[in-house]
Amino acid sequence: MTMTHRPYHFVAIVGGAIAGSVAAEILADNGIHVVVIEQNKKPYGKIEDGLPRWHLEQRKQEYSRIDARLRKPGVFLLPCTRLGRDLDFQDLCHNWGFSAVILANGAWRDRELGIPGAEEFVDKGLVYQNPFIYWYNHKNEEDYTGPHYQAPDEALVVGGGLASIDVAKILQLENYERVLRARGVQTNVYELEKKGVPAVCKMHGITPEDLGIKGCLLIYRRRGQDMPLAQPPENATPDQIAKTEAIRQKMLRLAQEKYLFRVQDRRVATGLLVEDGRLVGLKVAETKVEGRKAEPVAGSEYQLRAPMVISSIGSVPEKIPGVAMRGEYYDFNHETLPQYGESDHVFGVGNVVTGQGNIRSSLLHSQEVATKLIENYIGVADEGTTPARFYAGAEARGTAQAQAVRDRVQVMRGLSYHEVAAIEQRIRAFQERVGYTGDYDSWIASGTASITADQMDFLTDIALEATRQSSAAFYCTACR
Ligand SMILES: Cc1cc2nc3c(=O)[nH]c(=O)nc-3n(C[C@H](O)[C@H](O)[C@H](O)COP(=O)(O)OP(=O)(O)OC[C@H]3O[C@@H](n4cnc5c(N)ncnc54)[C@H](O)[C@@H]3O)c2cc1C
Numbered sequence: 001m002t003m004t005h006r007p008y009h010f011v012a013i014v015g016g017a018i019a020g021s022v023a024a025e026i027l028a029d030n031g032i033h034v035v036v037i038e039q040n041k042k043p044y045g046k047i048e049d050g051l052p053r054w055h056l057e058q059r060k061q062e063y064s065r066i067d068a069r070l071r072k073p074g075v076f077l078l079p080c081t082r083l084g085r086d087l088d089f090q091d092l093c094h095n096w097g098f099s100a101v102i103l104a105n106g107a108w109r110d111r112e113l114g115i116p117g118a119e120e121f122v123d124k125g126l127v128y129q130n131p132f133i134y135w136y137n138h139k140n141e142e143d144y145t146g147p148h149y150q151a152p153d154e155a156l157v158v159g160g161g162l163a164s165i166d167v168a169k170i171l172q173l174e175n176y177e178r179v180l181r182a183r184g185v186q187t188n189v190y191e192l193e194k195k196g197v198p199a200v201c202k203m204h205g206i207t208p209e210d211l212g213i214k215g216c217l218l219i220y221r222r223r224g225q226d227m228p229l230a231q232p233p234e235n236a237t238p239d240q241i242a243k244t245e246a247i248r249q250k251m252l253r254l255a256q257e258k259y260l261f262r263v264q265d266r267r268v269a270t271g272l273l274v275e276d277g278r279l280v281g282l283k284v285a286e287t288k289v290e291g292r293k294a295e296p297v298a299g300s301e302y303q304l305r306a307p308m309v310i311s312s313i314g315s316v317p318e319k320i321p322g323v324a325m326r327g328e329y330y331d332f333n334h335e336t337l338p339q340y341g342e343s344d345h346v347f348g349v350g351n352v353v354t355g356q357g358n359i360r361s362s363l364l365h366s367q368e369v370a371t372k373l374i375e376n377y378i379g380v381a382d383e384g385t386t387p388a389r390f391y392a393g394a395e396a397r398g399t400a401q402a403q404a405v406r407d408r409v410q411v412m413r414g415l416s417y418h419e420v421a422a423i424e425q426r427i428r429a430f431q432e433r434v435g436y437t438g439d440y441d442s443w444i445a446s447g448t449a450s451i452t453a454d455q456m457d458f459l460t461d462i463a464l465e466a467t468r469q470s471s472a473a474f475y476c477t478a479c480r
Pocket of ligand 1: 014015016017018019020037038039040042043044045046047050051081082083084104105106107108162163164166318320349350351352390391392393394395
């Protein structure tokens with residue numbers, strides 16, 4: 001009797017978060033061996049380090065989805081291993097013997113502010129969004145060793161997308177928590193984010209004006225109604241565009257009312273204000289907006305002084321030695337099956353391909369659902385709206401790309417048993433070096449930051465409230 005078996009394939013995936021884990025699962029379900037190479041101890045990417053920490057429930061859910069995918073038989077994890085530092089890109093692609101290499105390492109480099117000389121002032125008055133949110137999410141952990149920032153009142157945020165609204169909220173929540181606590185009011189960012197600053201103040205018989213916070217200022221180069229907070233449907237009619245613009249304006253207004261940050265739209269940064277070697281603000285001009293174009297208006301320039309400037313104008317993939325770039329992005333030549341340069345076995349999935357976090361949820365959902373998703377995300381949805389899965393879009397895009405890569409891998413020459421065994425042996429040696437035994441669950445449990453006291457208080461408050469409202473038992477997954 002002749003036995004037929006599927007040919008062996010072994011694929012390396014760089015980055016273990018949404019896109020990497022989706023790809024790992026799809027390949028493993030098709031009998032393909034996979035190693036997920038992740039720079040961090042935990043493979044949660046932007047969910048852990050980019051999604052502000054008040055999204056407790058959403059983080060928990062996304063973590064467990066990633067865990068379930070990476071626990072699949074046939075998936076090896078290689079944590080604490082960074083491509084470009086611990087592994088060489090060319091070596092990985094050409095010498096390890098993998099059937100294919102998939103880059104799923106996301107977009108972690110902030111797009112530069114774009115004013116000549118600005119980079120000199122990084123951490124001297126100028127801060128970029130990615131490290132700022134990383135600091136915010138991790139700063140209360142006992143073993144935190146990353147960068148340290150302040151969140152001063154009257155900071156200047158340059159941006160306009162969702163991430164810049166996160167930055168503005170962080171600044172506001174930090175400042176109001178600080179001054180309220182100084183007055184003896186027991187509150188925290190979780191309560192302030194959920195209920196909003198005016199409501200929390202009211203509960204304590206205070207008005208926000210009493211607290212003397214001036215608030216951060218967000219500047220955006222187009223008009224408020226152009227902010228990419230809601231998207232019109234494909235081939236939208238003028239009516240649909242007008243409706244989308246009204247939705248964007250409403251979202252922005254509600255967010256400002258709830259968190260009290262200031263906005264100046266149609267503004268572009270044109271120069272630096274520098275004193276004693278520090279950035280102390282920006283020169284700013286008004287813009288004339290025509291379609292996608294926003295040009296500075298001659299003679300409209302003025303100065304905006306600020307204790308800190310935070311630039312939040314988009315994230316692009318990090319430069320990795322040996323990885324060819326095309327402009328700000330890696331050299332991928334197709335979005336559906338993102339193939340790297342001339343290579344027939346190196347691909348990309350997820351944010352690393354286009355760098356775009358804010359993908360068009362409307363491609364996946366009706367405009368109404370997509371709008372609810374964003375309203376929930378920025379905290380301005382109606383009371384009682386069930387939070388939808390904000391990351392479903394990222395997952396769906398990763399799935400489509402990973403399926404295309406799987407189809408390509410399946411028609412490649414198979415590896416021999418010995419070739420597979422040799423790769424596996426090499427992976428195990430790398431795993432040993434970083435102290436990973438192959439037991440995914442105990443590795444994750446050992447590195448999971450415990451819930452801090454204020455998170456626990458807040459979750460207990462939600463649980464009590466839910467129990468009061470429905471008299472049904474509230475099962476808090478975050479407290480398990
Ligand atoms: C404010 C905000 C708004 C967003 N809006 C949306 C939205 O509307 N819709 C949407 O779909 N998405 C949105 N996103 C983006 C969302 O975060 C991404 O779509 C999703 O998380 C991308 O997943 P990913 O796996 O591609 O990348 P990431 O989550 O960035 O994961 C990349 C992984 O690769 C690892 N890695 C990086 N470099 C290396 C290296 N050199 N070696 C080894 N490992 C490495 C990282 O540690 C990380 O675990 C938003 C993000 C933010 C912060």
